[in-house]
Amino acid sequence: MTAGQRTTGQRPAGPVDADIVICGAGVAGLAAACALGRLGLDVLLVEKQRYQPPVAKGEVLQPGSLNLLHDWGVLGALEARRAVRLNRLVARRSDGSELLAMDFGQLDTERSWMLAHDYATILECLGESLGPTVRREGGVLVDDLLRDEHGRVAGVRTGGGGREIRARVVLAADGRSSRLRRLSGMTADPVAYGHRLLCLELSGKPPVADEVSAYVTDRGLVMVYPLPDDRIRVYVQVAADELRKADRARLRQWCEALLADVPAIGPLAGALQDGLDSRQLLPVFQFRAPSLVRPGIALIGEAAHGVHPLAAQGMNTAIGDAAALASRLAGADLASRTAADAALRAYETERLERIKGIHTMSHNAARMMTSTSRSGRVFGRRLLSGTARSGRLRYLTTYNMSGLGMRPLGPLDRLVQFGVLPERRAAMPLLGAR
Template sequence: MTKGHAAPGSATADVVVCGSGVAGLAAACALGRLGLDVTLLEKKKRQPPVAKGEILQPGSLDTLQEWGVLPALEARRAVRLKRLVARQADGAELLAMDFGTLRCAWPWMLSHDHTTILECLAESLGASVRWRRGVLVEDVLTDAHGRVVGVRAAEGANEYDIRARLVVAADGMSSRLRRLAGMTADPVAYGHKLLTLELSGTPAPADEASAYLTERGLVLVYPLPDGRTRVYVQVKADELRRADQTRLQRWCDELLAAVPALDPLAVLVKDSLDRRQLLPVWRYRAPSLVRPGIVLVGEAAHGVHPLAAQGMNTAIGDARALAARLATVRVREEATLDEAMRAYEAERMGRIRDIHFMSHDAARLMTGTSPGVRRLNRHLLVRTAKSARLRYLTTYNVSGVGMRPLGAVDRLVQLGVLPARGRLPRPGPAPE
């Protein structure tokens, strides 16, 4: 770590946010709305398109409405998804999570390209936010007591320091800021990857996302704007390594044979193979979110399987909760700032833990490939669907509106040891 005084040409800010993905843009937006002087740094000069982070949950939409992001997304033809449905490979419904059963202002998910979501967040940044692209954060600045008091940045050949009351690390799973601050996270890779395809010119879509339980694992399908459809296919880590065109076509034929529900999209699936992306899948939680002068948000702090679409939405929740804590204190007073950061950590750690476990449970339900595991998972999904209480709780938890983890009795109902329980009174939104 760099200790001591600021270098020549240094700058100051109330807050420095490092990374301008969803977490960084959300944090800069939320903190800028408090009137704080925010500097947002991003090492990339342009955001490359990636096939992830495309679904916003109902629990995030109220925040995005408040920030002015939701109207911008809907003006760009974002797609409303009113249900998330687990299905058999032939399309038969196993469990439907209907967001219309929730008591919330926006009872649907919203899908759009990741780059468009970033653009709409960027447009919502206030006048007190300065955004610098092409800037690499090389180190953190600390005082004599080890408190983080800013960052050392490099912009081309120019190096300079930015002093700040708070540094927000929003620089992703392999966060450099987290490491420099002496904080840890231990990502665990799932035993599979996700191959992603974007189909153009698809038929008029249903207003839902479908997750198929198949012999090869998870297949996830949902619509995007402008007549496009996203398809995720679970593959073994090395399944398509060095695959030539003949091997790809054979793999595609095997996929279509294993998932008859994809028949209407068969030609488009084959045509999209050359534009495929392959994404590794991780899960992790940092054991701590704060150190004096620095806080982790988004994928710098946590990562989950993308099936339940919680990663981007949890990052938005981080930003909202962080701003709520800072709104009540004077950021320039270290003692009150540290107290607010401890309160933020205590609040978010429980929420992140519950989302982590829920997302992992959902992934295990849909990604098992052995016949015995698939039979058990199908049984659990069907039993959940038969119980009004479990169906509602599952929908509520996935929606991001709140979290009511399933209890021991609920698990026994899922297994069929106990009969289905009655309808749960609809819980109101839980605080973030």
């Protein structure tokens, strides 16, 4: 046994309380419950919080996620709640001129757009789509793992050891600081970026296009997109201590400096000043766990990976985790430990490479658009402009962002981006295009 295994209780194999116990009811946990419940599995979803606090995260769904949410019966509920369609992701200069526009309408998919809504509403719609074989309990803190006589994870212990829940498979969906990841002997090393994101929610229906606009400025990233009910989300890159102990006068000065640095967001001036009182300051991390499974347990969502929110990939990757895991468990005899663990290993093999590609793409995008050094700004803007000049690379980048698949750019593509090599290949890759 590993050191992590020695701390946990052991129980012999026997009757189970659920086929699957999912620990954590964020997007990853709820998506897994949706997908596994549709298989007719007996699923128990437990969450330590009774109510979801409001938080600005996970608001933009990519086309690949929309297809899955449609299959799970979630998409209609989001659309009924006035989710906003976003057709493009555009990198812009501070004056608003385009550096690189990714138009999702060119993709060969039934839902060629992004969708934006509040994180709490996305959770609500996922929760409404859980099947009849899914049970859900809030206010349940999982504090240990159960193991059978072979050391295989066989369930969880909750409430300070007062309750044991036996399951054929345990899913850790308990976030970046996952307790279950540590108890299972798996590791991750979250690394903080050198900046934070100031998050503002604006109202008053100022003019904003149906797209995500990411402004690449000398002060770093500024990102703007619409939300339902005439609201606008704004993220502004700030240094860790930039607004520490700032009073109202200091915040007003900071806002005036922001508008001077990014004149394109001038129409939001009044709303920005009004929104400062309800600001959130968010730390930003990146990581990916080197392994996703141990016998009887698997990591999904932020327990397994984290990326910069710029590319809107974190929540969407979690939804992909849930779908991939369900597809592997669908044909497995979960009563057989050997078969169940083989399915978990197949999930790990499939997802590790995909997560690596998404992580690399998101980190590269973050470096291009958040650098505040002169060399970093020049490097990033040259890459963005070079991608925009090539229809093929522009399409590939849009496709990779969409969640429909991953075709990483190679060394020759990088030389085309820098203008060292001319673009000699077809304008569109063989991915299917409208």
